């Protein structure tokens with residue numbers, strides 16, 4: 001099972017990395033349009049708290065969407081690998097002038113500032129990176145288990161989960177992923193081409 005997941009990771013990361021800079025740019029524009037449309041269709045939560053990610057490894061580029069959401073005054077939060085347990089994520093406010101540092105994978109994170117952390121239960125939307133997704137809304141990530149371990153806390157504490165939205169290129173779609181007991185299925189996947197809903 002884990003070998004199968006590792007193989008899918010390797011293949012899809014390769015496909016994603018072969019997208020050109022131009023294709024990435026067009027995809028980032030479409031993501032901005034599609035997510036804006038998606039937000040409009042939700043019962044508007046004014047100034048919704050949105051967890052997003054800082055793109056890495058040819059992931060769907062969130063930089064244009066981030067600028068757009070800042071312009072609309074949505075508070076944004078980036079995942080930070082917990083400095084003590086090293087296995088879960090917390091979400092810290094991300095503003096244009098936030099001091100940043102690279103985590104152990106070289107991905108930029110806001111520098112720890114306790115007053116800027118969003119309690120997990122207060123996130124309204126969580127836009128998640130992923131390597132592959134399937135027809136049932138299952139998500140395969142980079143293999144650290146960071147999102148699954150973080151999402152497990154919602155069940156444990158009986159908190160209401162944010163709307164879980166995976167962001168991906170269309171080439172990251174596979175018909176069916178091998179699923180593990182800890183995998184938390186997504187509510188939506190937004191690609192530059194379409195919006196999937198379960």
Ligand SMILES: Nc1nc2c(c(=O)[nH]1)N(C=O)[C@@H](CNc1ccc(C(=O)N[C@@H](CCC(=O)O)C(=O)O)cc1)CN2
Pocket residue numbers: 053054055056059079081089105107129130141142143144145146147
């Ligand atoms: N943009 C982004 N931010 C994110 C995630 C993500 O997937 N994307 N994460 C989602 O959980 C967390 C970081 N998880 C990651 C896990 C593995 C690798 C990675 O590059 N692994 C290398 C091996 C690196 C090593 O061990 O030194 C590899 O597989 O090539 C990157 C991020 C938190 N932030």
Ligand SMILES: Nc1ncnc2c1ncn2[C@@H]1O[C@H](COP(=O)(O)OP(=O)(O)OP(=O)(O)O)[C@@H](O)[C@H]1O
Pocket residue numbers: 005139140141142143144145146147148149152180182183
């Ligand atoms: N809820 C959980 N409780 C305990 N261990 C977990 C949990 N979720 C995941 N793990 C552990 O994390 C490891 C990686 O999980 P998995 O392969 O699903 O990560 P991923 O979804 O690809 O990564 P990520 O969420 O960081 O993008 C697994 O080997 C598993 O043991």
